[in-house]
Structure formats: C-alpha cells, structure tokens
Amino acid sequence: MLSSPVKIDSWKQRKIRWDEIDRYMHGGRDFIDDGALTSAIGANRAPDPARIRDIIAKSLAIETLAIDEAAALINVTDPDLLAEMEAAAGQIKRHVYDNRIVTFAPLYLSNGCVNNCRYCGFRRENRSIRRVTLSMEEVRRETEVLCGRIGHKRLIVVYGEHPVSDIDYMVDSIAAIYDVSVPVRRGAGQIRRVNVNAAPLCIQDLERLKTVGIGTFQVFQETYHHATYARIHPADTIKGNYQWRLYCMHRAFEAGVDDFGIGALFGLADWRFEVLGLLAHAHELERAVGIGPHTISFPRLEPAENTPFLQDARLRVADADFRKAVTVLRLAVPYTGMILTARESADTRRALMPLGITQIDASSRIGVGAYADGTADHVQDNRQQFVLGDTRSLDAVIRELAQNGTITSFCTAGYRCGRTGKRIMDLLRTGREGRFCKLNAVLTFREWLDDFASPETAAAAQAVIEQEIEAIGREQPERVETFMNYYRRTVAGERDLYF
Incomplete structure (x- = not known):
C-alpha cells in the first residue's frame, strides 16, 4: 500500500470530476426523489x-x-x-432467459480502501483486516485455480478504492487474467469474460476498461436514500459523494461500456425504498441512454470482521421481505438479469432461484488470494469483506441444478458477437435472446461436463442435456443441423463454438 497520506490525499482530490456529474443532472438535482x-x-x-x-x-x-x-x-x-x-x-425469467442459470466466480484482487463506510470490513479504519493487493503473478495463480481446477469461464473482479488498485492495476490485472490458459481433461481452461465490480470511474478510465475487453461494469449505489447514504459514508471520503456514484453508469455509456449492472445493499435503509430506488435508476438509464441495466444485484448485509455496525438487528431484512423484494424486482424490470450471490445460504438460494434469478456464483472465495491458498478458512478470514453463506463447490451446485432440471450455462458469446447494450435489450424484451442462449448453454455445458464434472454430476446432467437438445429440435428446427454439428465437434474435444 502507499503509505504517504499526502500522496493518497492528492490522488483522492483528482478522482471526482464535477463536470462528469453536473452534465447529467437537472437543475442541480439528481433523479432520486x-x-x-x-x-x-x-x-x-x-x-x-x-x-x-x-x-x-x-x-x-x-x-x-x-x-x-x-x-x-x-x-x-x-x-x-x-x-x-x-x-x-418465474414465467418471465423462463421467457426472457430460458431454462438456464449462468455461473461465475468473484475474484477479489485488492482490499485496500481510502473510504470509511461504517458497514464495510474493508473500511480504512479497520485494523483487523490484513491488507493485500495481488501481484500479477498472484493474479495468474488465482485464475489458474478458477479456470483450470474449478472450470469457471466468467469472473467478476473486485477492487478496493485505493491508488494501488487504480485504473493501471485494473487494466494490467484483467489482461493477466485473459492471458491464462491451463490444460484440462480435453481442452484448455480459460476465462472468456471478465466483469468488473469497482469504484466509480471517470469517462477516460472507463474507456480504458472498454479497450481491455470487459463484460459488465458494476457499481452499486449501496443505498438510494440520501440521508442514510450521508450517515454511513463520511463526507470527507470519495464515496461520500452520492452523485459521483449515482451517475457512474451514465459515464460508462458515454465511454462505450453499454453493459452495466446496478445494485443496492439491502439492510442499510427500508428495503421497500431500495426496490423503488433501483427501479428509478432503471427508468433514468432507459431515459438517458436508451437502455436499462443488464443486471440488478441485491446483496444483504452480512457480518464482517470488526464491524460492530452490522450487529444492529434493526438493519436486517427478514427472509419473507427479501423474497418479496426479489419477486417485485423481477416483475418491475422484467428484461434484466438478476444476481443472487453466495452471501446467502444454500437454503435461501434454493428458495429464491425459482423467482427469476439468472446468475449465481459458486466455489466462491472472497479473501484476497484465497483460491490459491488451500489453508484459508473460506467462511471468514482476515482478508475478506464479509462472511459467506454458501460455500458449496461449483460441481455440487451444478449437480443440484441438474437434478432440478436446470441447465448451467458458461456462455460468453453475446459479448463477442456484439449482443450487448441496446441490441441485447431488444432481444431480451422479445424473448429472442433466450433462443441463442439455449444453443450456447448446451454447448458450454457439454464442455464443462467433459472437462471438469465429477461422475455423479455428469450422470445427473445427462437428462438435462437430452431435454434441452430435444427442445432445440422442437423450437428451432432451422438451426438444428448447425447446432448438432457444433455439438458433435464439442463432444470430440473442440472448444468455444457458439452462435
């Protein structure tokens, strides 16, 4: 970490660019009323x-x-x-996204932070956290585990807001991830798409992320309630600027990043207000840039090392209320992807997935460096931001999904075929994207099963593969011949064929 407070203060003063806030506001007011x-x-x-x-x-x-x-x-x-x-x-999810769940893994690359958010284990005053920023070699080692041992194809990389993990580090680390290729049973394990969860960036920095080939760019508002936001984010920090955070997706679109994810941290303010805040954000994006959020996330507060703020029981969102929040969000923004993370327990995720969830993580480790470190306590160690609820392996999660008739997709084709931004939104609204998704889900699932699955999971998945191939023949007869050619080539060991 940079040890000089003078250097850090100078860096902080350059981060927020007021012209990249004011240009989007109306009469000096933001869009959250x-x-x-x-x-x-x-x-x-x-x-x-x-x-x-x-x-x-x-x-x-x-x-x-x-x-x-x-x-x-x-x-x-x-x-x-x-x-x-x-x-x-559930019906909306199946119409828009078909019978599939997309999987990913979070990869925390740094936990240094200049902010001091009261609810966060990474806050700068927390002396119980061991601060780590991975070297490029360590980034590669983490990636080798994720794509070579577990079988992930898609990551969400997470950075603290600190000079050591600023845009240069982001670009270099993402390039390092894409550069990893690991021999597996039949082919090579590789990460095909890196999504980013980071602090708000200026347009110039977002343009650099676009150039390195990111997928979705996520920034969560944490809470849309102005007074609550001010109370828990000190005013002398970068994150204390509500509008700099709120308008990040406007800047992303201007920079050419047209796949963006929004979210709120449930438990900071009234969950009902946060649901409406997320919807208001979707409305504003539709109005201002012509497309809504590609994903919406709704993490709940979880315990964190040396963070007494989280002990206040009044902040908890009850399971029944959380279930309703997920349902209302699916109905309110029916085209969007919905992400349910391993913050939640396995039982909670089982209960909520039928309500329209499209993406989940598995085999997740959120300590910085924890994938390559086999000795770490993966429930809680002093390098991570909060406590995980579901630590099951990707293989176990996929097996359970297959037993329930759901296919797991590792598809990243949309990003490489230009099905992003307005184009994918139009396809999602009409249900046509799900047709591509079904084809690519089967091909990528076949890849994963042959390269990584345990015998038990491969056996459970066979019925799902057959079910989906039958549906393709029934629903897309014009594509069957090409699809079956791709499928046979995949079974023979060819990789990364897609529509």
Missing part, C-alpha cells in the same frame, strides 16, 4: 386485486413498471396474490 418514492409506498397500500393482476400482465409483456405499480406490488399481503406474483416472476 426520496419524498416521491416514500410517498408511493404509502399511497399504494391495500391495492385492489384487479389492479395487481393488470400490473402482473404488464410485467408478462416485458414492460418496465412505473414506480406506483411497483409500490402496489410491494404492498400486496394476500397469499394468493403473492403466489400469482411469484409464478409470474
């Missing part, structure tokens, strides 16, 4: 069942809901109506 969102929750209490069913029908037509419509769904308490909402959520 706390009063309006709070009022919407109160104004839509005890909604009429007929209205709720009309709102569900709008969601099924893959139309983004209005704030008042989502607020009405939040206020539903009738068990039968809730069951209808949940059934619709």
Whole structure:
C-alpha cells in the first residue's frame, strides 16, 4: 500500500470530476426523489386485486413498471396474490432467459480502501483486516485455480478504492487474467469474460476498461436514500459523494461500456425504498441512454470482521421481505438479469432461484488470494469483506441444478458477437435472446461436463442435456443441423463454438 497520506490525499482530490456529474443532472438535482418514492409506498397500500393482476400482465409483456405499480406490488399481503406474483416472476425469467442459470466466480484482487463506510470490513479504519493487493503473478495463480481446477469461464473482479488498485492495476490485472490458459481433461481452461465490480470511474478510465475487453461494469449505489447514504459514508471520503456514484453508469455509456449492472445493499435503509430506488435508476438509464441495466444485484448485509455496525438487528431484512423484494424486482424490470450471490445460504438460494434469478456464483472465495491458498478458512478470514453463506463447490451446485432440471450455462458469446447494450435489450424484451442462449448453454455445458464434472454430476446432467437438445429440435428446427454439428465437434474435444 502507499503509505504517504499526502500522496493518497492528492490522488483522492483528482478522482471526482464535477463536470462528469453536473452534465447529467437537472437543475442541480439528481433523479432520486426520496419524498416521491416514500410517498408511493404509502399511497399504494391495500391495492385492489384487479389492479395487481393488470400490473402482473404488464410485467408478462416485458414492460418496465412505473414506480406506483411497483409500490402496489410491494404492498400486496394476500397469499394468493403473492403466489400469482411469484409464478409470474418465474414465467418471465423462463421467457426472457430460458431454462438456464449462468455461473461465475468473484475474484477479489485488492482490499485496500481510502473510504470509511461504517458497514464495510474493508473500511480504512479497520485494523483487523490484513491488507493485500495481488501481484500479477498472484493474479495468474488465482485464475489458474478458477479456470483450470474449478472450470469457471466468467469472473467478476473486485477492487478496493485505493491508488494501488487504480485504473493501471485494473487494466494490467484483467489482461493477466485473459492471458491464462491451463490444460484440462480435453481442452484448455480459460476465462472468456471478465466483469468488473469497482469504484466509480471517470469517462477516460472507463474507456480504458472498454479497450481491455470487459463484460459488465458494476457499481452499486449501496443505498438510494440520501440521508442514510450521508450517515454511513463520511463526507470527507470519495464515496461520500452520492452523485459521483449515482451517475457512474451514465459515464460508462458515454465511454462505450453499454453493459452495466446496478445494485443496492439491502439492510442499510427500508428495503421497500431500495426496490423503488433501483427501479428509478432503471427508468433514468432507459431515459438517458436508451437502455436499462443488464443486471440488478441485491446483496444483504452480512457480518464482517470488526464491524460492530452490522450487529444492529434493526438493519436486517427478514427472509419473507427479501423474497418479496426479489419477486417485485423481477416483475418491475422484467428484461434484466438478476444476481443472487453466495452471501446467502444454500437454503435461501434454493428458495429464491425459482423467482427469476439468472446468475449465481459458486466455489466462491472472497479473501484476497484465497483460491490459491488451500489453508484459508473460506467462511471468514482476515482478508475478506464479509462472511459467506454458501460455500458449496461449483460441481455440487451444478449437480443440484441438474437434478432440478436446470441447465448451467458458461456462455460468453453475446459479448463477442456484439449482443450487448441496446441490441441485447431488444432481444431480451422479445424473448429472442433466450433462443441463442439455449444453443450456447448446451454447448458450454457439454464442455464443462467433459472437462471438469465429477461422475455423479455428469450422470445427473445427462437428462438435462437430452431435454434441452430435444427442445432445440422442437423450437428451432432451422438451426438444428448447425447446432448438432457444433455439438458433435464439442463432444470430440473442440472448444468455444457458439452462435
């Protein structure tokens, strides 16, 4: 880490560029109206069942809901109506994203941070955390485990906000990840797509990330509630600037990054407000840049090393409320991908996946350097940000999904075929992207099974492979001949064939 406070202060002063905030605001105000969102929750209490069913029908037509419509769904308490909402959520997911779950792994590359967020294990005043920034050789070793031993094809790389892990380090580390190739049973293990979770960046830095070939760029607002945001993010930190964070996706689009992910950390403010804040953010992106978020994430607060803020029971989002939040988000932004991470327990993830989840992580390790370090406590060690809830292996998770009739996809073709931004949004809204996804899911699943699966998982997956091939023949007869040619070549050991 840089030890000089003078150097760090100088770096911090250069980070926020006010011209890259003001250009997007209207009359000096941002697009989150706390009063309006709070009022919407109160104004839509005890909604009429007929209205709720009309709102569900709008969601099924893959139309983004209005704030008042989502607020009405939040206020539903009738068990039968809730069951209808949940059934619709699952139906929307299958229509837009088909019968598949995309898997990824988080790769934490640094945990140094200049911020001091009250809820975060990485906050700068936490002396219990062992600060680590991986060297390029260590980045390669972590990647070798992920793509050579476990079989991941897609990563989300995570950086602390600190000079040592700024844009130069990001670009170099992503290039190092893409450079890794490891022999496996039949072919070579490689990471085909690196998504990024990082602090807000300026347009110039985002352009550099675009050049190195990233997938989705994620920045979570943490909380959309202005007063809460100010209370937990000290004003003398970079993260204390609410609008610099809020408008990062506007800058990303201007920089040419057209796949972006948003999220909120559930447990900082009223979960109902956060759901509406996420929807308001989707509305603003649709208005300002013509496309909404590619993904929405909704992590819940989890315990962290030496972080007493998290002991306040009032911050917890109850399981029933969390279930409703996931359902409402799926209905409110029906085209978006929805990410449920290993913060949650295996039981919670099993319960929520039928409600419209499209992406999960597995074999996750969030200590910096923990994949290559076989001796680490993977539930909690002093290099990680919070405690994991689901530490099952990728093989075990895939086996369970297969037993439930769900195919696991390792596809990254959309990024390389230009199906990003507005193009993929149009395909998602019409359900056509799911047709490509089915083809590529089968091919990449076949790859993974042949290269990495245990005998038990391979046996459980065979019925799913056969089910999906049969569906392709029924639903896409015009592509069957080409698909079966690709499939036979994949079985013979050829890799990375896609539509």
